Amino acid sequence: MLPDPMRSDSSQPVYLTADIRALERLAAERAGAPPLMQRAGLAAAEYARALLGEYGRNVLVLAGPGNNGGDAFELATHLKRWFYRVELVFVGDEHRLSGDALAALRKWRECGGNTYAAPPAALRPDLVVDGLFGIGLTRPLEGGYAELIAGINRLPAPKLALDIPSGINADTGAVMGTALRATHTITFIALKPGLLTLDGPDYCGKPGGEIRVADLGLDVAAILQNKGATTAAELLRQALSPRPCNFHKGDAGSVGVIGGAGGMVGAAVLAGRAALKLGAGKVFLGLLADHPPYLDYGQPELMLRMPRELLESGMITAFAAGPGMSTVKSAEQLLREVLDANVPLVLDADGLNLVAASKILQARLPKRGAPCVLTPHPAEAARLLGCTTAAVQADRVQAAIDLAQRYRAVTVLKGNGSVIASPDGTWLINMSGNPGMASAGMGDVLTGMIAALLAQGAEARAAAAAAVWLHGAAADSLARDGSGPIGISANELIDPARALLNASMR
Secondary structure (H helix, E strand, O other): OOOOHHHOOOOOEEOOHHHHHHHHHHHHOOOOOOOHHHHHHHHHHHHHHHHHOOOOOEEEEEEOOOHHHHHHHHHHHHHHHOOOEEEEEEOOOHHHOOHHHHHHHHHHHHOOOOEEOOOOOOOOOOEEEEEOOOOOOOOOOOHHHHHHHHHHHHOOOOEEEEOOOOOEOOOOOOEOOOOOOOOEEEEEOOEOHHHOOOOHHHHHOOOOOEEEEEOOOOOHHHHOOOOEEEOOOHHHHHHOOOOOOOOOHHHHOEEEEEEOOOOOHHHHHHHHHHHHHOOOOEEEEEEOOOOOOOOOOOOOOOEEEOHHHHHHHOOOOEEEEOOOOOOOHHHHHHHHHHHHOOOOEEEOOHHHHHHHHOHHHHHHHHHOOOOEEEOOOHHHHHHHHOOOHHHHHHOHHHHHHHHHHHHOOEEEEOOOOOEEEOOOOOEEEOOOOOHHHOOOOHHHHHHHHHHHHHHOOOOHHHHHHHHHHHHHHHHHHHHHOOOOOOOOOHHHHHHHHHHHHHHHOO
């Protein structure tokens, strides 16, 4: 069985297109093994056979002008030899095929296969295989290609994409004009970012379908070191260790949340509640509202103070600044002092907006002596980078890396397939979560969760990655129990996140 990264408890490597090409070149130099195209075609054919089941069923295979089309020729040949009824549409010039792809086309013809310029009108396929365009696509699909994909998308049959659905940018997840909506994807050698972030998951089979990885017999990590990977449950154990019996609340640290201006106290409360239930020994809320409450009746363990008290107390081991903070001048002055505090810090929401609007804060942030985690959504990331939201979304991995390196802070670029980047250029793409998380307060809860892990001694990258995975996994558990994805509230995530964290420590 091919590994399914969507259900894996272990982190999986993720490679950019340039790295995959380097892997292919290095692998081609190693003698004694079948060409990668043959291996890819066989792996894809075996997966297609598992999806089809009984012999004799109808398969429509689409082959494009590049090596993705060569993979499709190989698959078609195997399926025909296994007694499936295969029709193959080839939209390319065989005189411009690579040597391996041309050999695969000849093999298809030698076993009695024909090629068509368009899908037969009367065909009712039980499976469509997309081998039109793989990871090398660099321009939007238009004209006849777009019309072909639109027609295929209308077919009710399951659709298996080879490597990546045609029309999806392998590095960014962006739709390039139009894209084929696959129900299943088998990707070769290793995962690519475009499968996991932005629009990619909606086109490659998640939710409801699958992404499978066929490593083609390559020990990928031994050939080329990667800078990217996926999040997984194992990150929780990397962030925290089980507690010894001789343990007290001082060992679990103290979180100070700075935020909660008038009308936005709830944002700071959510962050505080999340920090408390994710294990912080003590949690203080420094509220900016003119008339702040004296008690959180829903969580009376939270200690409510004036922000100045927290900054001067010397007892905070991790700050979270930004939830409901506002961007008034007094908030900016407070943030300056928070940045000067020599303890780990999470910056979110208005904390990020204040930095984006102030050259002084922008210069101060990278000079901090203690770790910092930034948690922007795409619009906040654009403000911090001085670009447009569209530019951030056009390359989410690079935008997260740029932020991490500019501000010398671990950065969580939130969204579909959140990207966690470090100043050293390494990055993770989150695999947990669902659309139910598109509701108010979710970012505040994540901020509190990261702060709790930092307060307990987790390293910044480990704290951010573990909290992001846990945040999404808690939403997934609510969806499995019937409480989502529609209508999940941020406060609901906290208890299942606590349960998942404790389960990982056993």
